Amino acid sequence: MSQVLPEGISSDAFFACADAIVLAAKDLAALGWTPATSSNFSMRLDDAHAAITISGRDKGKLSRADIMLIDLSGNAVGTDARPSAETALHTQVYRYWPEMQVVLHTHSRTQSVASRLFATQGVIRLEGWELQKAITGFHTHESVLEIPVFPNTQHMPELVAQVDAWLDAGKPLHAYLIDGHGIYTWGRTMAETRRHLEALEFLLACELDLRRLSA
Ligand SMILES: CSC[C@@H](O)[C@@H](O)C(=O)COP(=O)(O)O
Numbered sequence: 385m386s387q388v389l390p391e392g393i394s395s396d397a398f399f400a401c402a403d404a405i406v407l408a409a410k411d412l413a414a415l416g417w418t419p420a421t422s423s424n425f426s427m428r429l430d431d432a433h434a435a436i437t438i439s440g441r442d443k444g445k446l447s448r449a450d451i452m453l454i455d456l457s458g459n460a461v462g463t464d465a466r467p468s469a470e471t472a473l474h475t476q477v478y479r480y481w482p483e484m485q486v487v488l489h490t491h492s493r494t495q496s497v498a499s500r501l502f503a504t505q506g507v508i509r510l511e512g513w514e515l516q517k518a519i520t521g522f523h524t525h526e527s528v529l530e531i532p533v534f535p536n537t538q539h540m541p542e543l544v545a546q547v548d549a550w551l552d553a554g555k556p557l558h559a560y561l562i563d564g565h566g567i568y569t570w571g572r573t574m575a576e577t578r579r580h581l582e583a584l585e586f587l588l589a590c591e592l593d594l595r596r597l598s599a
């Protein structure tokens with residue numbers, strides 16, 4: 385493989401992450417949530433490294449060769465491959481929450497439309513939905529789950545700063561939308577992160593349906 389692993393990271397550990405990313409990406413692509421090479425996925429390997437999708441690859445056709453190693457500053461490690469253009473949003477999660485192991489970013493139609501519809505409010509307020517309980521830490525439909533919508537930019541430090549500002553304000557953050565772009569969410573395991581993504585997709589679709597029906 386063209387990926388050289390540093391001491392301390394075994395090929396078994398790297399391939400386990402790569403295989404989990406490849407499998408998740410195939411499933412999410414089959415749902416139509418990763419159109420036209422969009423989306424990116426990562427998994428933490430240790431307190432200083434993560435495996436992440438190489439930029440520009442078709443996320444429905446990934447193999448181990450499409451996954452590379454980065455450090456938590458977003459630098460490629462042991463490869464000349466170019467990591468996802470949005471690597472900084474992944475490493476931000478791993479640096480802020482040491483317990484988080486997985487970051488998933490997709491571009492479904494529902495996520496994209498919802499992000500545009502709620503962009504002016506800057507937040508989607510979810511309340512009264514049973515499926516909010518699929519988000520770790522939520523135990524009742526009566527809770528309020530706020531998903532911020534940040535303005536899109538191709539300048540990653542700006543996006544990172546918007547996320548930081550939300551966190552610095554002391555507001556809980558389980559996921560965010562980027563206007564006209566897609567969603568980011570994360571978790572302690574791949575299963576938990578996929579559950580978050582699936583629940584959020586469902587909740588956003590319900591909110592869009594409500595608006596359509598009450599128009
Ligand atoms: C193909 S448009 C989508 C990209 O601009 C980007 O938002 C994205 O999700 C994928 O970028 P990538 O660099 O492949 O990780």
Ligand SMILES: [Zn+2]
Nearest residue numbers: 422423565566
């Ligand atoms: Zn994207």
